[in-house]
Amino acid sequence: MNKNEILRVAANEFAEKTHKLSSPLEIAIIGSVAGNDPYPNDLDLVIIIRNLEEIAAVAKYARQMSRHYHGWEVFLFDENVSIIGRICHRKKCPGQSVDCSVPGCGEPPHLRVHSDFKYQEKIFFNSPIDVLWTSFKTSRLLEHKDELGITESRRYPVLEDIKIKCVLCGKIFLFTASEQKWYKKQGFSPPKRCPDCIERERIKGLRNW
Ligand SMILES: [Zn+2]
Numbered sequence: 360m361n362k363n364e365i366l367r368v369a370a371n372e373f374a375e376k377t378h379k380l381s382s383p384l385e386i387a388i389i390g391s392v393a394g395n396d397p398y399p400n401d402l403d404l405v406i407i408i409r410n411l412e413e414i415a416a417v418a419k420y421a422r423q424m425s426r427h428y429h430g431w432e433v434f435l436f437d438e439n440v441s442i443i444g445r446i447c448h449r450k451k452c453p454g455q456s457v458d459c460s461v462p463g464c465g466e467p468p469h470l471r472v473h474s475d476f477k478y479q480e481k482i483f484f485n486s487p488i489d490v491l492w493t494s495f496k497t498s499r500l501l502e503h504k505d506e507l508g509i510t511e512s513r514r515y516p517v518l519e520d521i522k523i524k525c526v527l528c529g530k531i532f533l534f535t536a537s538e539q540k541w542y543k544k545q546g547f548s549p550p551k552r553c554p555d556c557i558e559r560e561r562i563k564g565l566r567n568w
Pocket residue numbers: 447448449451452453454458459464465469470471
C-alpha cells in the first residue's frame with residue numbers, strides 16, 4: 360500500500376465510526392489525499408456538525424487514526440459551512456500539554472479555534488474534496504465550493520508509470536508512479552537497472568543494500 364492508501368484506510372475507519380453519531384452531517388477528505396497524491400504529507404478531514412454535544416467521541420475517533428498516522432487534522436464546520444475549529448490531538452483537552460498551551464485550545468474542550476491557524480476560505484476550498492458520507496441529498500461541501508465560484512481544484516502531480524530498459528540485461532521494467540515520487544523525494548535519479556539485476560548485484564555483494 361502506498362501512503363495515500365494507508366491514510367484512506369484511517370479516514371474510512373474514522374468515517375465509519377463517526378457517521379453513526381447523531382450530530383455529524385457530512386464527512387469528507389480534503390486536500391492531497393483526496394487529490395490522489397501517492398505520498399501526501401498529511402491527512403485532512405472535514406466534518407459538518409449540527410452541534411458539539413458529541414465532540415468528545417468525535418475527538419476520540421480522530422485520535423484513533425494515529426494508529427495509522429499521526430499527521431491528521433479534523434476541521435469542524437457548522438451547518439452554514441462556517442469553520443468552528445480543529446480537533447486537538449490530546450486526550451485531555453484543555454490540559455497541561457504543550458499542544459493545549461496554544462491560546463484557544465480547549466475552549467470548547469477538544470477543539471482549538473483559530474489561534475495558530477489562519478483560515479482562508481477560498482484557499483481551503485480550492486482543494487479536491489472526497490465525500491465519505493453525507494446526510495444531505497447532495498454534498499454540502501461541494502455545494503459550498505460552487506457557491507464560492509471555485510470550478511477547478513488545486514492539482515497534485517499525477518505521474519504515470521514509465522518503462523525503462525535495463526542497461527545490464529536489456530529487459531524492460533516498470534518504474535511506477537509511486538516509485539517515481541519516492542525517488543524524487545529521496546533525491547535519487549531514476550533506476551538504470553531492473554529489479555532482478557539489482558538483486559543479482561546485491562547477492563554478489565556488489566551492493567550493500
Ligand atoms: Zn488541546
